Amino acid sequence: MSAPRGQFSSNVGFLMAAAGSAVGLGNIWGFPTKAAGNGGAAFVVVYLVLAFLLAYPALMAELTIGRHARSNMVQALRGVAIGPFSRLFANITGFGGIIVASLILSFYSIVAGWMFAYLVEPFAAISGATGAAEWLTGSSVSRNLLFTGMFSIMTMVIIASGVEKGIERWSTLLMPALIILLLLLIVYVLTQPGAMTGLEVYLMPDFSLLSPELLISAMGQAFFSLSLGVGTMLIYGSYLSKQESLPRLGALVTIIDVGIAFTAGLLILPAMYVAQEAGTQIFSEGGELIAGPGLILQVLPALFDTMGTAGLFVAIAFFALMTIASLTSSISMLEVPVAFSIENLGLRRRGATLLVGLVIFAISTLIIFNFDALFGLVISISTEYGQPLLGVALCVFAGWIWRRDQLLTELKKGHENIETTLFWRVWPWYVRIVCPLLILAAFAQSVLVG
Ligand code: PFF
Numbered sequence: 001m002s003a004p005r006g007q008f009s010s011n012v013g014f015l016m017a018a019a020g021s022a023v024g025l026g027n028i029w030g031f032p033t034k035a036a037g038n039g040g041a042a043f044v045v046v047y048l049v050l051a052f053l054l055a056y057p058a059l060m061a062e063l064t065i066g067r068h069a070r071s072n073m074v075q076a077l078r079g080v081a082i083g084p085f086s087r088l089f090a091n092i093t094g095f096g097g098i099i100v101a102s103l104i105l106s107f108y109s110i111v112a113g114w115m116f117a118y119l120v121e122p123f124a125a126i127s128g129a130t131g132a133a134e135w136l137t138g139s140s141v142s143r144n145l146l147f148t149g150m151f152s153i154m155t156m157v158i159i160a161s162g163v164e165k166g167i168e169r170w171s172t173l174l175m176p177a178l179i180i181l182l183l184l185l186i187v188y189v190l191t192q193p194g195a196m197t198g199l200e201v202y203l204m205p206d207f208s209l210l211s212p213e214l215l216i217s218a219m220g221q222a223f224f225s226l227s228l229g230v231g232t233m234l235i236y237g238s239y240l241s242k243q244e245s246l247p248r249l250g251a252l253v254t255i256i257d258v259g260i261a262f263t264a265g266l267l268i269l270p271a272m273y274v275a276q277e278a279g280t281q282i283f284s285e286g287g288e289l290i291a292g293p294g295l296i297l298q299v300l301p302a303l304f305d306t307m308g309t310a311g312l313f314v315a316i317a318f319f320a321l322m323t324i325a326s327l328t329s330s331i332s333m334l335e336v337p338v339a340f341s342i343e344n345l346g347l348r349r350r351g352a353t354l355l356v357g358l359v360i361f362a363i364s365t366l367i368i369f370n371f372d373a374l375f376g377l378v379i380s381i382s383t384e385y386g387q388p389l390l391g392v393a394l395c396v397f398a399g400w401i402w403r404r405d406q407l408l409t410e411l412k413k414g415h416e417n418i419e420t421t422l423f424w425r426v427w428p429w430y431v432r433i434v435c436p437l438l439i440l441a442a443f444a445q446s447v448l449v450g
Pocket of ligand 1: 021022023024025026027101104224225226227228230232329330332333
């Protein structure tokens with residue numbers, strides 16, 4: 001007999017863990033820079049609409065299946081599937097989720113490793129170790145291996161401690177720290193010269209920039225940001241008590257995720273224009289705002305450098321924020337294959353964590369050694385194709401394959417008078433028809449447009 005399954009001790013524990021998974025590099029880095037490059041507030045509006053009309057319903061599909069099945073994605077989908085064809089589909093989707101979660105974690109750990117190295121750099125600078133400081137912010141293979149490795153170990157240590165003592169405890173500790181750091185940084189940056197121009201770019205909509213590509217970009221961002229498709233939310237749902245209301249908790253997770261992405265924009269966009277004021281280039285040669293690695297690893301550090309001693313503290317706070325946000329997300333990704341290894345392969349939690357953690361670190365290593373060829377490719381396969389397609393599959397499971405009465409019974413648990421809610425009237429058919437069609441349409445369009 002294997003050990004009893006873990007469970008979150010309270011709804012707050014679940015909320016911190018699920019919001020911790022959702023809030024990550026995607027919110028603090030991805031969202032603000034996409035908004036900056038796609039018409040500022042116009043993107044923000046489209047994103048908000050998609051997050052609530054598309055991502056939230058898909059999130060509910062995962063949470064409901066997970067809590068009903070009380071198991072990992074493969075097992076859960078097999079459980080709701082009837083007949084050979086559905087079972088095959090369950091296996092493809094379930095293992096697809098495990099593979100895509102592992103691939104996302106393999107590149108995510110590399111980026112998180114950069115954040116961690118930049119967090120350590122100010123300490124090297126203060127102690128006069130200039131050589132070390134340069135190595136930390138360089139792009140050497142040795143730096144990447146060491147810091148990806150250290151970040152992977154932190155992720156593994158938390159996951160090895162289990163659901164309540166690992167995931168819940170650390171998320172509950174780190175999420176408030178993240179919010180405090182974010183707010184402190186915003187207050188500081190908004191008082192610097194140039195900040196208001198950044199705010200304007202972020203908050204003034206330019207609807208002429210709306211385009212089909214923007215829609216796809218916003219949809220991809222919403223799926224990535226809410227950790228959808230790969231079974232993360234499904235497994236967290238499986239650790240949730242039957243006494244809690246799923247629609248309410250799902251809505252809270254969405255609101256926190258969107259809220260923090262929006263708030264991060266109040267930091268990043270103004271910071272870019274403060275950097276410009278201080279003499280750092282924030283537009284690329286093509287006249288576009290610098291986004292991605294160039295922004296976080298060049299523009300912002302250059303800005304911190306101009307701030308003197310205060311800059312050291314701001315840099316530490318900023319990269320601590322990024323490292324914390326990454327960690328509460330990476331643990332949720334690792335839990336997907338680990339839960340499968342425990343429940344389906346009979347491994348113990350520690351052994352499973354070590355084994356899976358090492359395999360994923362091996363993939364990260366492969367990417368580090370073949371960075372130019374693999375880094376972008378893995379991101380594209382896992383987040384642009386994997387997540388949306390798996391998201392459609394999960395909506396099909398909730399809407400078509402799973403027995404309707406069971407789905408509705410699971411939804412009712414923990415939510416009195418749910419029959420009187422708008423959610424009850426809309427969601428069951430919405431997840432069946434509208435969600436898959438919208439995701440597929442956006443997806444097909446993106447493939448056609450290229
Ligand atoms: N939601 C995370 C972010 O916004 O950074 C990324 C993520 C976490 C994606 C977990 C997928 C996942 F399973």
